[in-house]
Amino acid sequence: MENGKWKMNNLLSSTAGIVIVGLVIGVVGALLQYAGNPPNMGICVACMERDVAGAIGLHQADKVQYLRPEIIGFILGGFLAAIAFGEFRARNGSSPALRFALGLFAMLGALVFLGCPWRALLRIAGGDANGLVGLAGLVAGIAVGSWFLRNGFEPGRAYPAKRPAGSILLLVAIAFLAMIALQPDFLRSSIEGPGSMRAPVAASLLLALAVGFLAQRSRFCTVGAFRDLFIIRSPHLFYGVLALLVAAFLANLALGQFHAGFSIAEGKPQPIAHTVHLWNFLGMALSGLCFVLAGGCPGRQLVLSGEGDGDAAVFVLGMLVGGGIAHNFAIAASPAGPGANGPAAVVIGLVFAVIMGFAMKEKMS
């Protein structure tokens, strides 16, 4: 038996492949910031879905409303790769409502920290030391979730579905694309704040398409990276995360986007960040726990949605609604720290996720 044989089928699933994909995502993150996206937020699935939630009126925070083309690009990129390589498989039925709730709480935790796992890495690569606290929380949450997976957490089987049922988020992405083109009156759009900071639409869309495509081929996943270290001692996906970090750091240096520190106060504050370490840590711990129970980081969930996974699509919809709730209920953080109800939301989310971690055990035979 040749170990090399199977690798030939999918070059990007090799170690070199995952490293290349990590490098590309890191550089794209830095470039999209250079091209106009908010600082240390060239890519942030959570922030961008929150902006999308604002654009369609799910919350009224007028500084974070923009129909981010990147979200559309990740879904469509995943879809195109799946079609091109015969991997589009419509399926669903693995505890969808639980996945909705996990997506919702993952979003609340991410917005208490101010970033998804990708942005946590990009914040570190831009010099924001608060990102390290968030990453530590993320890893802690993934460790707890991995313990649940090792000890029998099982959301149940998905079943093959009819193609249209696996294409719903794809249709949503196409509808969003049409809205960007037609700019209907009901679409909300920030004129100041992070929501007003944008790379050109074409750059956002095309680069995100490329990232979605590569992520589908390589199965790139920031949460899986740590989970696989914990459960199967495999560093494969972790190499991709390291590559992302290094590439974004070097690109930020080259583009003059790097400056190190914690501070959000003086001269050059860390952008879209706060220094309340406890909630940076616990917010991301909640996110990490929810992501690992749901099978992957938010970028991966978008890609899976594109390849026909209706359960991942439900998780994404949960995140979208979570983005609305985070701002409607004063949960999302600002530079002053978490929203008034942020800590309570994180604690409720942690209790919920831990109960589910214990309660969703299935006897395996």
Place this chain on the structure above:
Amino acid sequence: VTKIIDARGLACPMPVVLVKRAIDDCVTELDILVDNEAARENILRFAASAKTAAEATAEADGEYRIRIRRDRELLIALGGG
């Protein structure tokens, strides 16, 4: 006795977690059914890192049967490899 795991419909990372659990339980002959490419790659990668012989054969409808044997000789004797 070959242990058979039906991991069809199980989302990542459950298929490979089930293989890991079985190997930890000292199962020496394991056949696992998966229905997607990512699970196949994961399991073969894990088997290689666990110094375990493994071979995937394509079945109908994009499904794979992956035969995992702790003992490489055993896999060859059974006609694999």
